[in-house]
Amino acid sequence: MVAKKILIAGKTNVGKSSLALTLARFLGVYKFHVCLDRGTGEKQWLKYDLAMAKRKLVSSREYYTQGLNTYYLEISKVTRWQLIDSTGLSEDIHTSADLRRGMALTIAALADCDCLLHVLDAEKYSVNTFSAVDDNLAAMGSSKPYIAVANKIDSVDSSAGLKNIQRRIERVIPCSTLTGEGIVSLRQLLLDKLKQNS
Amino acid sequence: MEINLRYGFNKFNKKNLATTTKEKIPAQSRIVRLVEQGHITPVKALQMLKDKDCQLQGQKRQEYGSDNEENIESIIKELDELVGLKKIKNLVKELQAFITIQRYRAREQLQTEPLVLHMIFKGNPGTGKTTVARIIGKLFKELGVLPKGHLIEVERADLVGEYIGHTAQRTRDQVKKALGGILFIDEAYSLARGGEKDFGKEAIDVLVKAMEDHKDEFILILAGYKDEMDWFLLTNPGLRSRFPIHMEFPDYTVKELMDIAALMLKKRQYKLSEDAAAELGRIISSKVLYGHQHGGNARLVRNIIEKAIRRQAVRLVRKNYVSREELLTLCFEDLLEATEDGS
Structure with a gap:
């Protein structure tokens, strides 16, 4: 059985890596293999548990994830998912060549994933105008299974941002990787989408 | 090696x-x-x-696209077939071009003008307001502005209730019905006629709020006599800015009314004998000149013709043998009796 590929994409520092690990936790997968691909030709295989992965792969720094981190999640004997955590996309051409390579990998992965999990930052959109990155990622929803997630709703000033996002994207799941709020419904939706797909 | x-x-x-x-x-x-x-x-x-x-996915989409364009073309043709209304036709075509170009601009990520398409229709009854509204609904559906493009036609009695709070509920119900299409309020000025304490004011407030809440989901058209609508907009200055599109429906001229008559007869498969045609011209021009209440509108023509058709039926039913030609033709006396009744 081929593992379904779920790509987590969005702007930088919206909580993509954090969402990947939280999702794994909610799926009941505590140990997994991770493949780190920086696009240099070499791939790094690691076996992590949740705590270790969180320490190593999640950070509040911008562009902490460089390249694709693929989590091989064995959910049951017959169900396997590849949860692909990706480099955040920038609006402009980034000056760092490494990051550009990472973004290129994100875009390549975008073309062949089974489901796109688009993460937006509800906290940021309370003040910022809507970004072209998010507009275009949302537009991908018409050609492949697509789920939009508004992260960081635990933050105090996220409600205005959530409203802003909902104005632009029809169906958004509000959630928080910090408190785990909304992850259950996200998991359900993912299972449904992938079932339709197969 | x-x-x-x-x-x-x-x-x-x-x-x-x-x-x-x-x-x-x-x-x-x-x-x-x-x-x-x-x-x-x-x-x-x-x-x-x-x-x-x-x-x-191009193949599929292209087919869909051309189908769409064909639909738009046939709608525009339907509009063009209306007699007179030159200014209105131009305005509708302007709107069509504007919407299309805004779409193109949005695709190229250029600044776009907000599409505010609420309208005011001014004109006497029977000058084509409802007909044009219906065509606009269909057109906007094909252009992708409205998902359904249907027309809900209401007047004061449909909106205003009998007790406090009733009006808001009724108005909201009508708006709900119109979502995805056009809400067409005939004689809209009557909502402001009763003064401050009238429930009509409540209906206006609800409508204004609905225009904010369901911004892109429906189009509101307020219609009525020109003078009354002008007064209505003067007394409600907030409304004016919310309706960027004003269309004036002038009364039809005698010639246009004759064209309309010809079209109606053709649709119903009748024709006028020569003297009958002359008589119809005389009736219409006298009505227009003497300022009949329906003078200069299509309803007048329709009433005359429908009456004449009934007269012809009465005349023919007494005969033993009726030829095909007789069935088709409306005579001078049919029209004569039609106008004597003063319709």
């Missing part, structure tokens, strides 16, 4: 492989490379990827 050969073979094989994969996913890998080398922004790459997806 052997090694060389093998080497050559391998090289050939590799090259072959490379070209086949390149052919398979040329655009995609090119886009990815462009991002990596910093030639394009990730945003641009996403757009290109999307365009490529569109191309793959």
Whole structure:
């Protein structure tokens, strides 16, 4: 059985890596293999548990994830998912060549994933105008299974941002990787989408 | 020698492989490379990827697109077939062009004007307001502005209730029915006629709120006599700015009314005898000149013709034998009796 590929994409520092690990936790997968691909030709295989992965792969720094981190999640004997955590996309051409390579990998992965999990930052959109990155990622929803997630709703000033996002994207799941709020419904939706797909 | 050969073979094989994969996913890998080398922004790459997806589904979409355009064309043709209304036709075509171009601009990520399409129709009854509204609904559906494009036609009595709170509920119900299409309020000025304490004011407030809440979901058209509508907008200055499009429906001229009559007769498969045609012209021009209440509108023509058709039926039913020609023709006396009744 081929593992379904779920790509987590969005702007930088919206909580993509954090969402990947939280999702794994909610799926009941505590140990997994991770493949780190920086696009240099070499791939790094690691076996992590949740705590270790969180320490190593999640950070509040911008562009902490460089390249694709693929989590091989064995959910049951017959169900396997590849949860692909990706480099955040920038609006402009980034000056760092490494990051550009990472973004290129994100875009390549975008073309062949089974489901796109688009993460937006509800906290940021309370003040910022809507970004072209998010507009275009949302537009991908018409050609492949697509789920939009508004992260960081635990933050105090996220409600205005959530409203802003909902104005632009029809169906958004509000959630928080910090408190785990909304992850259950996200998991359900993912299972449904992938079932339709197969 | 052997090694060389093998080497050559391998090289050939590799090259072959490379070209086949390149052919398979040329655009995609090119886009990815462009991002990596910093030639394009990730945003641009996403757009290109999307365009490529569109191309793959291109066949289907193109068919759908041409179908759409055909529909738009037939709607415009329907509009053109209306007699007179030159200014209105131009305005509707202007709107069509405006919407299309705004779509194109949005696709290129250029600044777009907000599409506020609420309208005021001014004109006497029977000058084509409802007909044009219906056509606009259909047109906007094809242009993708409205999902359904249906027309809900209401007047004061449908909106205003009998007790406090009733009006808001009724008005909201009508708005709900109109979502995805057009809410057409005939004689809209009557909502403001009763003064401050009248429930009509409540209806206006609810409508204004609905226009905010369901911004892009329906289009509101307020229709009524020109003078009354002007007064209505003067007394409600907030309304004026919310309705950027004003259409004036002038009374039809005698010639236009004659054209309308000809069209109506053709649709109903009747024709006028020569003297009957002259008589119809005389009736219409006298009505227009003497300022009949329906003077200069299509309803007048329809009433005359329908009456004449009934008179003809009465005249023919007494006969033993009726020819096809007689069935088709309306005579002078049919019209004569039609007008004597003062319709």
